[in-house]
Amino acid sequence: MIPSPELADPVAEAAALRARLDALLGVRAAIGRLAELGPVSEIVDRGPAEAAAALNLERVLLSRVEDGALVAEALHAPGDPDGAAVTLARLQEAPVRIDYPLVEGEVLRRRRPHLVEPDLEAPVPASRHAFADVLGWDTYVTAPIVLEARVIGFFQADRPSGPVVGEVERDGLGAFADGFALVFERAILRRRLRIQRQEMRQVASWADARTSELSDRAVTLAFDREPAGDDDGGRVAVGAAPDTGALRDLLTRRELDVLELMVKGETNAGIARSLVVSEGTVKFHVKNILRKLHASNRAEATSRYLRLTLRRGDGPPGA
Numbered sequence: 001m002i003p004s005p006e007l008a009d010p011v012a013e014a015a016a017l018r019a020r021l022d023a024l025l026g027v028r029a030a031i032g033r034l035a036e037l038g039p040v041s042e043i044v045d046r047g048p049a050e051a052a053a054a055l056n057l058e059r060v061l062l063s064r065v066e067d068g069a070l071v072a073e074a075l076h077a078p079g080d081p082d083g084a085a086v087t088l089a090r091l092q093e094a095p096v097r098i099d100y101p102l103v104e105g106e107v108l109r110r111r112r113p114h115l116v117e118p119d120l121e122a123p124v125p126a127s128r129h130a131f132a133d134v135l136g137w138d139t140y141v142t143a144p145i146v147l148e149a150r151v152i153g154f155f156q157a158d159r160p161s162g163p164v165v166g167e168v169e170r171d172g173l174g175a176f177a178d179g180f181a182l183v184f185e186r187a188i189l190r191r192r193l194r195i196q197r198q199e200m201r202q203v204a205s206w207a208d209a210r211t212s213e214l215s216d217r218a219v220t221l222a223f224d225r226e227p228a229g230d231d232d233g234g235r236v237a238v239g240a241a242p243d244t245g246a247l248r249d250l251l252t253r254r255e256l257d258v259l260e261l262m263v264k265g266e267t268n269a270g271i272a273r274s275l276v277v278s279e280g281t282v283k284f285h286v287k288n289i290l291r292k293l294h295a296s297n298r299a300e301a302t303s304r305y306l307r308l309t310l311r312r313g314d315g316p317p318g319a
Helices: 010-035 040-055 081-093 103-110 167-216 245-250 253-263 268-275 279-292 298-310
Strands: 059-066 069-076 114-116 140-147 150-158
Touching: 010 040, 010 167, 040 059, 040 069, 040 150, 040 167, 069 081, 103 114, 103 140, 103 150, 114 167, 140 167, 150 167, 167 245, 245 253, 245 298, 253 268, 253 279, 253 298, 268 279, 279 298
Parallel strands: none
Antiparallel strands: 059 069, 059 150, 114 140, 140 150
């Protein structure tokens, strides 16, 4: 039964309103502190601690969504820092599949924060709660981190030795997750922009050097003769040594590593295993390689690699 306005406790209502306001003010201050950080890794590491400070929480876990599973990233548990590191290592060794009947699966679908409470009449098995077997969740709040219309991670938090978490913490953690997503996205975009600027400087430096070479070199009757049988089809003399000078001017070290494995016929999965990175990271590098080499597919990129590295000379891509 919903109490009538005249029966509502004004003191309780004022206290509840004050608690929500304090929570939102704490979240705002915490997001402001995160926004002042630089590296993406620092934002991820500090995220749980800032959420705990904003909402007076004791344990806060940040996880990422990868290939349909939750993978632990950072854990805040100030009562036992050494134990927290051990616990985080255990969590990272056992990613949790986001499948039915996991509560977090429903949260992912609805994209709204959720308060998980025990049902005394119909106890919910621990298998329904992500990481419950390690953290022993009883009553906790969880909030999705939504970026570009998809859930990229989760915050989960509780207060085992104090007042149990409730709706205030649920809504507060949801607001924190929204702010965290914006700060995280901005940091990622800053990093990508910095990398693009470095690449543009490399290309500009290469172009400037080649232009100076063309304008300053004296014109004589001497010229380089191409080896017999060498043509645009990419045929080279047996024993020719690869020269990646031109590619180093265009690609980053990691992109060059990926390209060399592509030339050997490795799949994305094989490249990921060789370089100890995720397949998503490999796909990102492959996309950049194709763009920089003006290639429409892997075969064309391989052909241009061979042309640039095995032929005599150090011309630009497509020469």
